[in-house]
Amino acid sequence: MRLTCPLCGARDRREFTYQGEAVALSRPDPDAGPEAWNTYLHLRENPAGWRDELWYHEQGCAAWLVVTRHTTTHEVRKVQLARDVAKAEGTA
Amino acid sequence: MTEPVIKPVTESATDQTPFKAIPPCAGLLPLSIGALDLTEQPHAQMTLLIPWEGQETALSKALEKAHGVALPGVGQSTQSHATRALWFGHNQVLLTGPAPDPALADLAAVTDLSDAYACLRLEGAGADRVLARLTPLDLRDVSFRQGAVARTEIAHMAGALIREGEAAFGLMVYRSMAATLVHEVSDAMQSVTARAALGGE
Numbered sequence A: 001m002r003l004t005c006p007l008c009g010a011r012d013r014r015e016f017t018y019q020g021e022a023v024a025l026s027r028p029d030p031d032a033g034p035e036a037w038n039t040y041l042h043l044r045e046n047p048a049g050w051r052d053e054l055w056y057h058e059q060g061c062a063a064w065l066v067v068t069r070h071t072t073t074h075e076v077r078k079v080q081l082a083r084d085v086a087k088a089e090g091t092a
Numbered sequence B: 001m002t003e004p005v006i007k008p009v010t011e012s013a014t015d016q017t018p019f020k021a022i023p024p025c026a027g028l029l030p031l032s033i034g035a036l037d038l039t040e041q042p043h044a045q046m047t048l049l050i051p052w053e054g055q056e057t058a059l060s061k062a063l064e065k066a067h068g069v070a071l072p073g074v075g076q077s078t079q080s081h082a083t084r085a086l087w088f089g090h091n092q093v094l095l096t097g098p099a100p101d102p103a104l105a106d107l108a109a110v111t112d113l114s115d116a117y118a119c120l121r122l123e124g125a126g127a128d129r130v131l132a133r134l135t136p137l138d139l140r141d142v143s144f145r146q147g148a149v150a151r152t153e154i155a156h157m158a159g160a161l162i163r164e165g166e167a168a169f170g171l172m173v174y175r176s177m178a179a180t181l182v183h184e185v186s187d188a189m190q191s192v193t194a195r196a197a198l199g200g201e
Ligand SMILES: [Zn+2]
Pocket: A005, A006, A007, A008, A009, A057, A060, A061, A062, A063
């Protein structure tokens, strides 16, 4: 499996570390209440399909990436810098 | 028991201090196998620069003014005499050579990494074939040109590769990995040289 880092180009999977579903970019407000925080911390979708995930290009440029990956075919549709995604969403 | 005499260390007295800088590859390099040479680069001051939010253009101008090098693009480097600025990752640049102008700290996080890395140079016909045994990157001339920089793994160690000439590459890994890198590269140099002697690649 290879991922195409927006900075480094196509790189081998072993250069990356997997973090999980890309929920860290939409962190609830500190006073959002226990339900919202419980969901943020513990509840995840488990789709057989497309999902946005956080990957870390640890052995490369050290950027956090949002990888849009199909969980059954492993097809990768999109790779973006997490910073760009967060800026676009107004969370950074 | 006599009190130890502690002499103040001043810049002009550096030569007289009991401390001696030991290069990361001391005792291991230089190494020549066949047409290939593996050497340690002369020690240079290394400074990591991480521009503050939105300060990239200002930092580039300040770098150019103080050190004669602009901020390099992604995967690139800029050079002026013995001063180089290497793209060193997302939003990171490594300045090598001079002591950094203190004014850079207004525009970037400035970290001294002078003792953090072992810096090697692999040179000679077949240098690309040596590296092909250590990294999956495409290092052909067309895709990894003079001055190109890649952060990648070298023999499973996090490091950096720099294209320094047609058959010359700079290799950087953390200083603690210096002996492992020398071992891995010299193994590959031997392998490439042996294959060439048999008429193969
Ligand atoms: Zn990368």
